[in-house]
Amino acid sequence: MNDQTNVKLRLSNSELWGGLIGLGLGGFVIWSGLKLKLGTINDPGSGYVLFYTGILMCVFAGAIIVSAITEGGPTLASRWENVRWSKPLVLIACLTAFAFALEPLGFLLSSIPLMLLLLRLIDPVRWTLAIPIAVLVPSGMWWVLKRLLLIQLPSGLFGIG
């Protein structure tokens, strides 16, 4: 790793960020454990295991931070170097939009556009193939689940599906 991609005490050090997130989570778990009551060692309460797991999380996160500062770590940018970073980003955006659309639009009206977007945006499949797949696969799955297996899929505000 060269100097550009391996840094020590810098905000771009990805290891440092990983450790800090772990430390934050550990702190939250300790607080949750305390809130739930620890009980005694003879009769541990609901927060007992959470509290001690939180402490362990802080210890391990601390070890990651120390290692990030002393040995350095790859920059955040280098983690996405030489890869098509926009593709997973597009996929994440599509999935997030789908999550918001699923309940109001229902399964069919949300999954057909999702499939079409994924087929066209990741590694574009030609339209003549993408449209039939995007329409037929979700519709086929919907038919099998609803008619054969009697599983009710979300039908949304429009009652389609």
Add this chain to the structure above:
Amino acid sequence: MDTLVNVAHGFGVALLPINLLYCFIGVFIGTLVGVLPGIGPISAMSLLLPVTLSGTPESGIIMMAGIYYGSMYGGSTTSILVNIPGEAASVVTCIDGHQMAKQGRAGPALGISAFGSFVAGTFALVALMLVAPKLASIAIAFGPAEYFSLMVLGLVVLTFLTQGSMPKALLMACIGVVLGLVGLDSITAQPRLTFGRMELIDGIGLVPVVMGLFGVAEVLLNTEQAIKRDIINTKITHLLPNKEDWKVSAGPVGRGTILGFFLGILPGGGAVVASFASYALEKRLSKTPERFGHGAIEGVAGPESANNAAAGGAFIPLMTLGIPPNVVMALLLGAFVIHGLQPGPLLITQNPGLFWGIVASMYIGNVMLLILNLPMIGMWVQLLKLPYNILFPLIILFTILGVYCSSNNVFDVYVMIAFGIIGYFMRKLGYEPAPLVLAFVLGPMMENNLRKSLILSQGDLWTFVQRPISGACLVLALVLLTAPLQPSLRKKRELVALDEGA
């Protein structure tokens, strides 16, 4: 005699037409995911976990088990023909397998891999049949302290063998424990970390977590790179290895089988470690180690036998102690729990039809796999040409449907998408999801056993050390935890580190 009666009873269950069908579906899907790079047995099993709900427990578990050992067979095909491991346990097969294919010996490489896998799979089943009931009778004497310490050891071994830094793997295991504790406290019925959401009262579901971390995250990672495949195009002939091949491979198959089986039993171990260990062993024992890496058939025969034997061995801790030794077995435990069953020392006596039925189905599955992987090899080669730009959107759709059908709850779809995104960033930053998933499954059991043993011992922590089995597990766990501090042991750990997610 009892064993023979039990096996006959097991075959009675396994040979029911519905169970035969599920067994075939399992080994077929297993071979399929083994063949396709990018999708491993963990993703496939998490995708199909909801399907197990529709049938009897026997059918569902027979299918899930079939996917696991089926993937061990299929993984070698891609390694040999494309030089891309179909799943993590076949990484080492690429080294000599693909070299053999380049030299026009793809047939014998595929043949010895299938026969070796068959021998190892059969041996593992016989051993499982003989060892499991005995171990189960010993395990009845285990108390909460032993269970707690065994689970701690299992988690530590897995974190020790996970790629990357050990603090990261341990942090992941802790997060897994915390996630497993979300929901009502089993002793006080107090809601924990539910944030006022009714959907979280029963805890976070295993299906959305695993599908997100392994299914969605895997697709996200795969879309980053255009997958190029250099498929060997020559016609595959002479699948039966010749006399010389058999002579050279007999030793590696035998050694790989025994080594793999014992490594499979160990908590945290499994097929990946077994295949690497077998390759290293064969290279060390060989009179001509320089042939390794240039198409030595022993380099295919040993590891392929070892990973199949390990897959069989891994069933022992799950079936006899109720402790999954790796993530795949954790998923299988999930399938048991979905059906209201608890694997453990009493499973064999209380539910003999289920236990012996699964064992017998594995015999049948091994025969099915031999047929699927030798005469039908051409079909799998064709499948390697399936375009990923169509496959990945389909996987996403199936994961969404799978998660929804497992609970009929849209919230679980949100959970899966969230864990998919988290899993992607975790992998990018070098945090492996395997310890998280195993800890997620073991977390509630660990807490329960810890609290029980503390109540029983009136708060005496020495109880974990004074009881011999518990003490031995904790000492071993401590040794492994401190091992990376020694440079020589750290190097060894890096050599055997595995990527469970593949």
